[in-house]
Amino acid sequence: GENVEQHPSTLSVQEGDSAVIKCTYSDSASNYFPWYKQELGKRPQLIIDIRSNVGEKKDQRIAVTLNKTAKHFSLHITETQPEDSAVYFCAATPSGGSYIPTFGRGTSLIVHP
Amino acid sequence: EAQVTQNPRYLITVTGKKLTVTCSQNMNHEYMSWYRQDPGLGLRQIYYSMNVEVTDKGDVPEGYKVSRKEKRNFPLILESPSPNQTSLYFCASSSGLAGGSSYNEQFFGPGTRLTVL
Secondary structure (H helix, E strand, O other), X not given: OOOEEEEOOEEEEEOOOOEEEEEEEOOOOEEEEEEEEEOOOOOOEEEEEEEOOOOEEEEXXXXXXXXXXXXXXXXXXXXXXXXXXXXXXXXXXXXXXXXOOEEOXXXXXXXXX | OOOEEEEOOEEEEOOOOOEEEEEEEOOOOOEEEEEEEEOOOEEEEEEEEEEOOEEEEOOOOOOOEEOOOOOOEOOXXXXXXXXXXXXXXXXXXXXXXXXXXXXXXXEEOOOEEEEEO
């Protein structure tokens, strides 16, 4: 089955800095890579996603990049704000079979004012 | 309002006492799944269902049962809970193959925090 590795497990930055979270996956059949944000005490919610036929996608201060050859993808947050503090999960979804994503272990992002 | 609901939100129980956590979605989604979230381990899939009467094991199915008798409901059953099942549980649904695509957002319920003493 799919295996998703996510790093770092904890990331501490100053407000205004950039933050980068990296994930690798093992199954070359995976073709959809969503990122979820989970604020303290809340449910995970989708913030951005990327499909395997796209190399990069941006949405305001967040961007995702995908390198299919190397099987890794990353989340980039620029000009971080305290409200960006949360746990972020990457996931890889297979193109066949269950279509259910496999999640990374999560990154706790702390943005210090 | 489109949503996934879970009940109860909090539950403290004792070892061996059977319990059920309900999950319901009103989005007519084909796919539903259960995850448990533990510190440092992320979201691990317990069971999933691709349609009514179709269920399959995820990564950590031991000690759990599910059923999918109706499209909107996907209860999680712990026949004989043990302390190692103390965790935060999330139900999720997605549209599955809607539009012939696997690019499906998971909609999560609010979570159920279970403590087994």
